[in-house]
Amino acid sequence: MPVLLSTPDPVCLLPVPGVRLGVAEAGIRKANRRDLTLIELAPGSRVAGVFTTNRFCAAPVQVCKAHLPAGTIRALVINTGIANAGTGEPGLAAARATCEAVAAELGLAADQVLPFSTGVILEPLPVERLVAGLPAARAALRADGWFDAAHAIMTTDTLAKAVSRQVQVGGKTITLTGMSKGAGMIKPNMATMLGFLATDADVAQPVLDALLKEVTDLSFNSITVDGDTSTNDSYILIATGQAGNGTLTDTASADYAAFREAVLDVSIRLAQAIVRDGEGATKFMTLQIGGGRDREECRKVGYAIGHSPLVKTAFFASDPNLGRILAAIGYAGIADLDVAALRVWLGSQGEEVLVAEQGGRAASYREEDGARIMQAAEITVRVDLARGDAAATLWTCDFSYDYVKINADYRS
Structure with a gap:
């Protein structure tokens, strides 16, 4: 049983304006389980990411690194069951095909999609099953989909991990909601197995990038379950800019300090939840x-x-x-x-x-x-x-x- 950790209350998981989430059963590795998550972002959203430094980094990590610099990310797709790591060029082709399928489903360009996978290493991703599950995931898209998504990204986790918080920034109420997954193969050297944090704050891209690296070092880069750094570690920070707080650019301002504290708090709580749910943990x-x-x-x-x-x-x-x-x-x-x-x-x-x-x-x-x-x-x-x-x-x-x-x- 997890150590003093309980399933998040869906009522307490707050929608983030500009973010919709949908899940589906795609049969990626096992039948009759939610294993595919689609996240749609509003136009103008800014996205920052940090990824594993494992030299055997998974195909989706490589594709994410290639797509992020374009600065126009509009969707994320996450599958569980198969990590698509240690899969060589066919794995890269599968990750790219996943992005192309999501792009076709949502009317986007392929490089506006970030793919994520978690599960067994060294096995091919059944991309045809993933693609077949996308219409159901798209049909399920909704702003209050965090609870279902937090469950759909689990592997050996015994509980879903998700947190929300609100803070005042620029005279506006800013919402932050995040989710993470992981229980084993945890000694991040950048982030965690998988983590996603979204906010409706308006944050300049350079500030978002620097903030994510800073808080990751103090949260996900400060946990360990077994000392193993995963091939798929990814932590993503999304700012949709829907709150109307005025773009955060001054890192010396009181508004930035309040926002930073909130991002750090949520990140630490998500990281600690992984340790509390460490495989077989009792302490x-x-x-x-x-x-x-x-x-x-x-x-x-x-x-x-x-x-x-x-x-x-x-x-x-x-x-x-x-x-x-x-x-x-x-x-x-x-x-x-x-x-x-x-x-x-x-x-x-x-x-x-x-x-x-x-x-x-x-x-x-x-x-x-x-x-x-x-x-x-x-x-x-x-x-x-x-x-x-x-x-x-x-x-x-x-x-x-x-x-x-x-x-x-x-x-x-």
Whole structure:
């Protein structure tokens, strides 16, 4: 079961003016499941995207990168079941054919369409099934389609992930609604498995591009389930400009600050939902690394802890075998780390205990305290590297028996 995460209330998912979504059952990989999502954008919408840095990046990622610079994106199409990755030139042809079919359906040019796929790698996309499902997806287009779309993009997810928020910008009420999917193969090196955030704010393209990269680094690029970077990672930020707030161009303005905070908040909530729904997860862990010389070395330490199977399995068992955390810190790659100066705390529900200092177990630490804290569903590991003022926060989950079962049976 997901860690303190529930299915979004469809009533709370707000329509974004200028965005319509429709889903269909196309039988991409399995029959009788919603596996095709079509998103139509109003003319004049601006779109920014960040994508996986995996060298085996999927065919749809390559096509998205080719289409985005044109700056006239009017539709997105998402299929689940088959990732269309590791498929070579035929995979690229399938992604392009998908765009052409969507364009024909909506009266657009093919380069106004962004394709996205998620699912099994190394298998061909049955593009004929996808194309056959497009008329039904188009017929289902509606402004309040976020709830259905969030379900239709799922693979091993146990719950849909979607969030809405409103904020005042330029004297107007701005709406933001986003959805994400992912539960395994999560250690983004740009974004997440798939994420889409739309707003009716009017935002200049350069501002939108820079903002997406910034918030991605603080959200989707700060999570890990298993340390695997997917071939299909994509995070898309859409601004339809329908709110009439006046184009956001000044990143030093109060309006931009409010908008940025809202985009970051939604992005973090969508990213954290992926970790809470990590395959087989029973614990949600926040890794707060401070006292670094720069943020990057703090992230190194955080990921060393968050990726360690020994740390993750100890948390699953609520076993305070916390020397595993020290070992992970030690191999994180900081050659001149003074282990005698750093300190490590474990906390949950307002309680925090000092675990390690002066190169070993803290004199005040009692194993029963660690065991009690590790029983909680949400746990914080805080590390002070005692080297400077930089900090970074990352989120991860434990490893349970179910993680192996889910991934062993993934193609069944």
